[in-house]
Amino acid sequence: MSLSLKASDYRRIVEHARAGLPNEACGLIAGRLAGDAKQVEKIYLLENPDACPEHFSIPPKAQLEAIRDMRSLGLAPLGNFHSHPSTPAHPSDEDINLAYDASASYCILSLAGKEPVLKCFRIERASRATVEEIIEIV
Numbered sequence: 001m002s003l004s005l006k007a008s009d010y011r012r013i014v015e016h017a018r019a020g021l022p023n024e025a026c027g028l029i030a031g032r033l034a035g036d037a038k039q040v041e042k043i044y045l046l047e048n049p050d051a052c053p054e055h056f057s058i059p060p061k062a063q064l065e066a067i068r069d070m071r072s073l074g075l076a077p078l079g080n081f082h083s084h085p086s087t088p089a090h091p092s093d094e095d096i097n098l099a100y101d102a103s104a105s106y107c108i109l110s111l112a113g114k115e116p117v118l119k120c121f122r123i124e125r126a127s128r129a130t131v132e133e134i135i136e137i138v
């Protein structure tokens with residue numbers, strides 16, 4: 001399982017996460033699926049309506065608009081991302097509880113260290129299993 005992300009999109013995610021500090025920032029990723037390989041073609045930077053350093057939610061209206069935009073571009077929803085302002089890039093208990101889509105990529109950008117760290121996971125809520133996906137920044 002792998003996920004490729006354009007360097008420019010990676011930079012936009014980092015900037016969005018930094019701009020959202022001290023709160024968590026979030027967004028959606030869309031693109032193409034080839035077998036187990038995901039190619040991210042477009043990212044959607046969304047506001048975190050929770051405005052909280054430890055929680056985020058995807059605003060439903062913005063999500064709907066993003067899905068509509070993906071459809072019009074022929075892209076598939078691939079998952080989402082959010083930031084961890086002061087904890088590692090690993091799903092929290094709450095992230096696992098809220099992971100309702102086992103095929104989605106849950107990407108987490110940690111700003112806890114000197115350099116940002118991005119990791120992506122598939123999460124099976126029932127078994128609480130997380131599998132890390134390989135990220136390629138292209």
Ligand SMILES: [Zn+2]
Binds near residue numbers: 082083084091092108
């Ligand atoms: Zn989290």
